[in-house]
Structures are given as structure tokens and as C-alpha cells.
Amino acid sequence: MGARSPASYPAYLLSGFLLAAALPPQGADACPSIAWISFQKSCYALLQGSSEVYSMDDARELCQGNASGADIISINSKDENTFIQSSFCSNWHGPEYISLGMFFDTDDDIFKWYDDSKVNFTNWIEEESHNELLNTCATMHTASGGWEKVSCEHLPLTKILCETTVLYEKTHLFETAWITIIVIMSTIIVSMSAAFLWFLYQRRISSRPRCTIHNSITQVPCDSETFLIDEEDEYSA
Numbered sequence: 001m002g003a004r005s006p007a008s009y010p011a012y013l014l015s016g017f018l019l020a021a022a023l024p025p026q027g028a029d030a031c032p033s034i035a036w037i038s039f040q041k042s043c044y045a046l047l048q049g050s051s052e053v054y055s056m057d058d059a060r061e062l063c064q065g066n067a068s069g070a071d072i073i074s075i076n077s078k079d080e081n082t083f084i085q086s087s088f089c090s091n092w093h094g095p096e097y098i099s100l101g102m103f104f105d106t107d108d109d110i111f112k113w114y115d116d117s118k119v120n121f122t123n124w125i126e127e128e129s130h131n132e133l134l135n136t137c138a139t140m141h142t143a144s145g146g147w148e149k150v151s152c153e154h155l156p157l158t159k160i161l162c163e164t165t166v167l168y169e170k171t172h173l174f175e176t177a178w179i180t181i182i183v184i185m186s187t188i189i190v191s192m193s194a195a196f197l198w199f200l201y202q203r204r205i206s207s208r209p210r211c212t213i214h215n216s217i218t219q220v221p222c223d224s225e226t227f228l229i230d231e232e233d234e235y236s237a
């Protein structure tokens with residue numbers, strides 16, 4: 001394209017403005033409420049248990065009650081374990097032990113997370129346990145980040161650490177809507193600019209001096225003449 005018409009500058013400004021408006025603010029809170037802090041794709045909240053929270057089921061219900069889809073904590077990587085350990089030091093300040101959302105499944109003879117995520121990371125303080133694992137649950141020692149096996153009857157339930165996934169869908173929907181608007185606006189702007197340039201171009205052509213045919217009525221218009229000559233050249237070639 002040739003020189004840009006000054007008329008299209010507002011269009012560029014408008015596109016820029018729309019783009020800026022479409023970008024979600026950095027660190028947009030994608031967690032259910034300010035009670036939650038985010039790390040990678042999850043949000044975490046340390047909720048206050050009550051006298052009604054006296055089992056793992058109650059603890060899980062407490063999490064779900066605060067944010068739908070939330071569950072008691074599961075830890076799937078060393079990074080996540082480190083994040084939680086450091087959050088107890090910097091944000092939550094204790095307690096000494098919290099319950100992990102895992103239990104020993106005697107059918108399969110392995111520990112499992114309540115939220116069904118894969119047990120691909122463990123951080124046991126004592127690796128081997130020769131005790132009977134029936135009705136065994138797990139806790140985290142918050143100062144060291146180490147895990148300990150404990151009877152499910154003796155879980156610490158005064159504070160419950162809950163986890164839920166970051167609310168991506170909401171953000172996604174918002175972005176999709178904006179992208180659609182931008183695409184439509186850009187298309188309109190580009191077509192209007194193109195139409196305007198075409199209009200200017202047409203005006204310039206029509207204001208050009210034309211071939212004059214005063215001398216003779218039989219004179220062929222310029223275009224046809226060129227065409228005829230071209231054709232002759234072709235035949236003689």
C-alpha cells in the first residue's frame with residue numbers, strides 16, 4: 001500500500017485503545033476470593049475449622065463450601081510443596097501441622113489423594129513404615145515441609161488447607177469476547193480505509209486529462225488503438 005491517508009489515523013488509535021483495553025490487568029485475581037492465594041494453576045486458602053469439623057469429610061466440605069470445586073490440599077510437585085511450606089512462614093503463620101488430603105487405600109496398597117490427582121511426588125520424613133497402614137492419613141509439618149503418617153482419627157483439623165484450580169474459564173471467556181470485538185472492529189476499519197483510498201484513487205483518475213478526439217470523428221479512442229497495435233504485433237510475431 002502507498003502513503004497512508006491521514007483519515008486512517010483515528011482508526012489506528014482506536015485499534016490501539018481497544019487492544020490496551022482487551023489485555024487483562026497483570027496479576028488479575030483469578031482466585032475465588034481474597035481468602036485465596038495463587039500459585040501456578042491453583043489457588044490455596046487456609047480456612048478456619050470449627051467444632052463441626054471433626055473428620056476428613058467435614059474438612060472437604062468446608063473447602064467446597066468456600067469455593068465450589070475446591071477440595072482439601074493435594075501436593076503434586078516439589079515446587080508446590082516448597083510454595084506451601086513458605087506460605088505457612090510468610091502468610092499463614094502456623095499451625096505446626098496440617099492435614100494432607102490423602103489416605104492409604106488398603107485395596108491397592110498405596111496412598112491416594114482425595115481429589116484423584118496422581119501421587120507423583122511424596123515428601124515423607126520417614127520413608128519406611130513398618131506399622132499397619134490401615135486407616136492411615138498424612139500430615140505436613142509446616143516448618144520443614146515434611147510429611148508424616150498419622151492415624152486418620154488424629155488429623156489436625158483446626159485449620160484446613162484447601163486447594164482449587166485458578167478460574168481460567170472466566171478469564172478465557174473475557175478474552176475471547178474482546179478478541180472477537182477487536183477482529184470485527186479491525187475488519188470494519190480496514191474495509192473503510194480501503195474504500196476511502198479507492199474513492200481518492202478514483203477521484204484522481206477522473207481528474208486526469210483525457211485523450212482528446214476533436215480532430216476527427218473516426219479517430220479510435222486511445223485504449224482501443226493500443227489494443228489493436230498489440231494484436232498486430234502478436235500476429236506478426
Ligand SMILES: *[C@@H]1O[C@H](CO)[C@@H](O)[C@H](O)[C@H]1NC(C)=O
Nearest residue numbers: 033035046047048065066067
Ligand atoms: C471463605 O473463607 C474466608 C476466610 O475464612 C471467609 O472470609 C469467606 O467469607 C469465606 N467465603 C465463603 C463463600 O464461605
Ligand SMILES: *[C@@H]1O[C@H](CO)[C@@H](O)[C@H](O)[C@H]1NC(C)=O
Nearest residue numbers: 076077116117118119120121
Ligand atoms: C503430577 O501430577 C499432576 C496431576 O495429577 C500434574 O499436574 C503435575 O504436573 C505432575 N507433576 C510431575 C512432577 O510430574
